[in-house]
Amino acid sequence: MQPQYKSNSEIKFLARMQTGQYLGILIGTVLLKFVISFLAVDLVSSLIPAGTTIGFAVNYIFVFIVQVIASVLNVGAAFIFLKSACSMPSTIRDLFCGFQQNTVKILKIGAVIVVIESICMIPLEIASVQYVNVINSIPLLGGSGGTDLRALLAGSTIDSYELLESYSILYNAMMKFYLIMFVCAVISLILTLPFFPAFYMILDFPNWSATTILKKSFEVMNGNKLRLFLLYAGFIPAFLLSLFTCGITLIWVIPYMNMALTNFYLDIMSVRNKTVTNT
Numbered sequence: 452m453q454p455q456y457k458s459n460s461e462i463k464f465l466a467r468m469q470t471g472q473y474l475g476i477l478i479g480t481v482l483l484k485f486v487i488s489f490l491a492v493d494l495v496s497s498l499i500p501a502g503t504t505i506g507f508a509v510n511y512i513f514v515f516i517v518q519v520i521a522s523v524l525n526v527g528a529a530f531i532f533l534k535s536a537c538s539m540p541s542t543i544r545d546l547f548c549g550f551q552q553n554t555v556k557i558l559k560i561g562a563v564i565v566v567i568e569s570i571c572m573i574p575l576e577i578a579s580v581q582y583v584n585v586i587n588s589i590p591l592l593g594g595s596g597g598t599d600l601r602a603l604l605a606g607s608t609i610d611s612y613e614l615l616e617s618y619s620i621l622y623n624a625m626m627k628f629y630l631i632m633f634v635c636a637v638i639s640l641i642l643t644l645p646f647f648p649a650f651y652m653i654l655d656f657p658n659w660s661a662t663t664i665l666k667k668s669f670e671v672m673n674g675n676k677l678r679l680f681l682l683y684a685g686f687i688p689a690f691l692l693s694l695f696t697c698g699i700t701l702i703w704v705i706p707y708m709n710m711a712l713t714n715f716y717l718d719i720m721s722v723r724n725k726t727v728t729n730t
Contacts, residue, residue, distance in 0.1 A: 462682065527549050530654055560646075640683060
């Protein structure tokens with residue numbers, strides 16, 4: 452009998468139980484990983500201003516390097532989530548396990564993934580610059596418009612047509628920016644789906660080379676990419692809900708989603724191993 456994959460509903464149900472059981476260490480892992488990555492990128496942005504073309508290029512390169520190095524933390528996070536999914540105790544020190552072994556291999560795989568993500572985000576970078584330029588061009592918000600805004604706050608009257616026109620420009624610019632951001636994120640997700648198992652495989656198969664892991668990731672994800680995409684899409688309502696809670700619910704949603712992804716990996720590997728055994 453051919454082994455069957457768990458449904459996404461079963462995977463999410465299992466993930467909810469495990470997240471509730473190990474919530475403390477999972478929240479700590481997600482928060483610490485985010486803080487370290489954010490501070491590193493913020494430090495680069497502070498030391499290398501992107502106001503000029505050269506500055507932007509240098510800043511982009513260093514941010515890329517930081518993102519590749521952060522891949523090591525992704526392996527550590529995967530280690531903690533795998534341990535939790537298998538009912539094994541873990542500590543926050545496990546987040547840094549990638550710096551103790553296989554670091555070069557992790558950086559190679561991380562570089563491949565970050566390159567794809569960076570290319571997908573180029574339109575968003577361009578849109579971001581355009582969005583700032585639009586903001587600065589609105590009389591009430593940018594440039595010399597700061598004077599108009601101060602006048603408005605001081606009680607001076609401003610033509611209603613000018614106000615509506617400024618709002619319309621701002622609204623259209625925001626919608627265009629968010630649309631481009633959404634499209635870039637979806638394309639990036641789709642193109643990186645084949646590499647989803649890579650960071651987990653680094654832990655499960657430490658003797659495999661970076662090239663072998665990437666090839667095996669493609670093989671394992673054959674026929675599973677749509678299932679994984681739908682699993683990601685299933686968390687969209689939870690992320691939208693976080694907008695109404697000032698992001699507070701993300702403390703639960705992000706560990707829960709990562710636990711579901713971990714169980715997805717364990718499921719596809721379990722079915723693969725049973726299939727190989729049966730044949």
